[in-house]
Amino acid sequence: MNALYTWRFNPLYHSGAVTQMLMVVLMVTGVYLIFFYRISAPYESVDRITNQVWFGRWIRSFHRYASDAAVVSIAFHMLRVFVQDRTWGPRTLAWISGLTLLFVTFVCGWTGYVMVWDVQAMVLAVEGARFLDVLPIFSEPIGRTFVTSGALPSAFFFLNLFLHVALPLTIFVVIWIHVSRIARPRLFPPKKLTWSIIGLLVGMSVIWPILMGPEADVFRIAEKAPFDVFYSFWLPITKLMPAGLGWLAVIGLSTLLLLVPLLTRPAAVEIPKPSTVNEALCDACRQCYIDCPYEAIAMIDREDSKRGQVAHVHPELCVSCGICSASCAPMSVGPPLQNGRVQLAGVKEFINEENVAEQKVVIVACGNGAGGIVANGFPEAPVLGVECAGSIHTSVLEYLVRAGAQGVLVAVCPPHDCWSREGPQWMSERIYNDREAELQPRVDKRRIRVAYASAAELPVVYREYQNYLADLDKLDAKEPERNIDISDVCIPQEIEA
Amino acid sequence: MMRSLMAGVVALVLTAGIGGLSRWEWEADKTSNAAIRLAWRTRSARVQECRPPTAEELSGVPTHMQQREICEGRVLAYRLRVSLDSQVVVDEDIHGAGAREDRPIVVFREFEVAEGTHTVEVSFEREDGGEMLTDNLALTPATLELSTRLELNKKEIALITYDTETRSLVVQGYGM
Numbered sequence: 206m207n208a209l210y211t212w213r214f215n216p217l218y219h220s221g222a223v224t225q226m227l228m229v230v231l232m233v234t235g236v237y238l239i240f241f242y243r244i245s246a247p248y249e250s251v252d253r254i255t256n257q258v259w260f261g262r263w264i265r266s267f268h269r270y271a272s273d274a275a276v277v278s279i280a281f282h283m284l285r286v287f288v289q290d291r292t293w294g295p296r297t298l299a300w301i302s303g304l305t306l307l308f309v310t311f312v313c314g315w316t317g318y319v320m321v322w323d324v325q326a327m328v329l330a331v332e333g334a335r336f337l338d339v340l341p342i343f344s345e346p347i348g349r350t351f352v353t354s355g356a357l358p359s360a361f362f363f364l365n366l367f368l369h370v371a372l373p374l375t376i377f378v379v380i381w382i383h384v385s386r387i388a389r390p391r392l393f394p395p396k397k398l399t400w401s402i403i404g405l406l407v408g409m410s411v412i413w414p415i416l417m418g419p420e421a422d423v424f425r426i427a428e429k430a431p432f433d434v435f436y437s438f439w440l441p442i443t444k445l446m447p448a449g450l451g452w453l454a455v456i457g458l459s460t461l462l463l464l465v466p467l468l469t470r471p472a473a474v475e476i477p478k479p480s481t482v483n484e485a486l487c488d489a490c491r492q493c494y495i496d497c498p499y500e501a502i503a504m505i506d507r508e509d510s511k512r513g514q515v516a517h518v519h520p521e522l523c524v525s526c527g528i529c530s531a532s533c534a535p536m537s538v539g540p541p542l543q544n545g546r547v548q549l550a551g552v553k554e555f556i557n558e559e560n561v562a563e564q565k566v567v568i569v570a571c572g573n574g575a576g577g578i579v580a581n582g583f584p585e586a587p588v589l590g591v592e593c594a595g596s597i598h599t600s601v602l603e604y605l606v607r608a609g610a611q612g613v614l615v616a617v618c619p620p621h622d623c624w625s626r627e628g629p630q631w632m633s634e635r636i637y638n639d640r641e642a643e644l645q646p647r648v649d650k651r652r653i654r655v656a657y658a659s660a661a662e663l664p665v666v667y668r669e670y671q672n673y674l675a676d677l678d679k680l681d682a683k684e685p686e687r688n689i690d691i692s693d694v695c696i697p698q699e700i701e702a
Numbered sequence: 703m704m705r706s707l708m709a710g711v712v713a714l715v716l717t718a719g720i721g722g723l724s725r726w727e728w729e730a731d732k733t734s735n736a737a738i739r740l741a742w743r744t745r746s747a748r749v750q751e752c753r754p755p756t757a758e759e760l761s762g763v764p765t766h767m768q769q770r771e772i773c774e775g776r777v778l779a780y781r782l783r784v785s786l787d788s789q790v791v792v793d794e795d796i797h798g799a800g801a802r803e804d805r806p807i808v809v810f811r812e813f814e815v816a817e818g819t820h821t822v823e824v825s826f827e828r829e830d831g832g833e834m835l836t837d838n839l840a841l842t843p844a845t846l847e848l849s850t851r852l853e854l855n856k857k858e859i860a861l862i863t864y865d866t867e868t869r870s871l872v873v874q875g876y877g878m
Contacts, residue, residue, distance in 0.1 A: 210709055344799040349743070401713070425858060433724050435720075435723060
């Protein structure tokens with residue numbers, strides 16, 4: 206997808222934001238449609254909307270296609286989060302609230318389809334009633350409502366309409382909970398992507414509008430009719446099974462999804478430790494507090510003899526992404542095995558092992574992206590692997606350059622693909638835009654280049670590497686420095702293991 | 703240019719895919735059969751036995767909550783018998799709905815049948831209340847019966863239901 210749409214507009218990287226944008230589309234189009242819907246004549250009123258060629262048909266189709274696209278984007282969003290193992294620990298709330306959103310979206314969709322009262326609506330209603338009737342909480346079978354003579358009571362359609370209108374309001378509350386633990390949530394995708402998706406859906410609504418299915422007839426067994434796979438995919442499965450077994454399947458699947466945070470949680474020894482703060486070094490610059498993508502850092506009043514504030518990490522909110530390690534110039538904060546001082550110790554070892562002074566290019570690569578070169582290696586150049594590009598302290602890059610590397614290629618995930626949300630963005634700003642904990646002016650910025658590549662984009666890493674080699678040839682060769690002293694900037698202290 | 707073209711084509715194909723899946727032609731019930739449906743809701747009679755409270759029962763209750771008589775009773779069940787093409791398919795007691803079985807009686811059965819002509823005999827008979835006091839006797843007759851021939855085409859449903867105006871079982875929908 207990156208090859209086609211670039212990482213800036215790859216819809217898979219914006220699946221959550223695309224879903225929210227589609228929810229807004231559904232609200233707007235739904236408000237228009239509700240003016241014409243009548244609970245006393247559901248099928249006739251929707252038929253009338255559909256036959257208003259200029260607006261009704263197109264807006265109804267747009268409403269329908271947007272709801273389908275929302276299911277697709279939710280599915281991709283869930284899959285992406287699951288594959289990236291972002292389902293446990295502090296992210297549990299987001300996973301559970303996401304499942305709630307999925308459930309509410311489906312219920313909204315079902316009530317929307319029942320509103321039309323065509324064959325699909327009747328099958329959905331009857332099948333739903335069959336499921337509800339096995340529960341020992343209703344004194345009379347609900348299914349009887351949809352099979353007896355006469356028009357269905359308006360009260361049924363009123364209740365249905367009420368749910369269809371009220372539940373979307375719930376969705377916005379749950380979205381708020383869903384993003385409550387992240388800083389700067391992106392609620393909408395980039396404008397270009399937003400208008401492209403809207404344009405495509407509107408175009409399809411005009412060219413290929415949704416027409417009316419056959420009207421529901423309680424005296425006929427349901428005949429062939431158009432069904433929406435995104436909301437009715439379960440019907441062919443449940444039609445074949447007794448309602449009790451269907452409930453077992455639903456409860457089993459729901460339980461499995463709810464237990465994902467527990468099932469995917471690594472063993473206690475493998476869980477990275479949350480960030481800690483060395484209060485003696487903290488100068489209260491607030492940068493870690495600003496940069497943390499999960500709002501896990503707060504600034505609190507000092508309790509020691511010094512005055513002012515100090516950074517404080519809430520361990521229950523910290524995902525150990527390490528981004529704070531790179532945002533702290535004096536290296537006072539970060540996960541114990543990832544903070545700036547550990548990184549410096551690691552890079553010194555790397556320089557000796559790989560003989561960096563002899564290397565044309567050294568690659569610093571993100572373990573989650575960068576064409577997978579951290580796991581699989583890169584035959585052309587030595588690779589220094591890191592957990593997240595956002596956690597690389599600029600002193601590490603400085604050290605590599607001053608140790609003799611002609612160039613340092615920082616291969617990172619594309620910004621919207623970062624597993625820690627904002628890593629590449631902050632890293633890039635520290636190198637090129639003097640964001641706090643910036644790359645020092647004494648380092649020639651031409652000696653450092655950032656390349657964006659996802660885990661599947663090894664060819665991109667190769668291409669960027671070749672381009673960089675060619676560009677470095679235009680620069681004069683650089684001699685390695687001896688006795689590099691970064692401690693002028695960073696107050697020396699024993700490395701915490 | 704080529705990349706933009708490909709990006710456009712992929713976007714169009716994906717959008718069309720959503721459109722296609724949004725209107726998938728599906729037959730929820732592939733059978734070529736018809737169906738006979740029995741569905742009605744009615745109130746049965748309540749039987750009860752009343753007696754004056756004993757002095758002991760009265761003594762434990764405040765004056766304003768004392769009753770002149772204590773009644774215990776139940777709603778009478780109906781016996782539903784259904785024969786389809788001379789074969790008995792239902793023969794059971796139908797009790798009132800609810801945990802105490804004091805709610806209206808609900809009949810809801812559906813039989814899948816091959817298309818063609820079928821004879822149906824339905825008998826819905828209230829159990830004998832004995833010597834106990836009864837009320838609501840006027841609501842539903844003690845016995846409802848229907849014997850009919852139904853001619854059903856593929857996918858048609860004949861509904862046998864209770865008509866409150868004629869106070870009898872009638873056929874609606876298809877089959878007549």
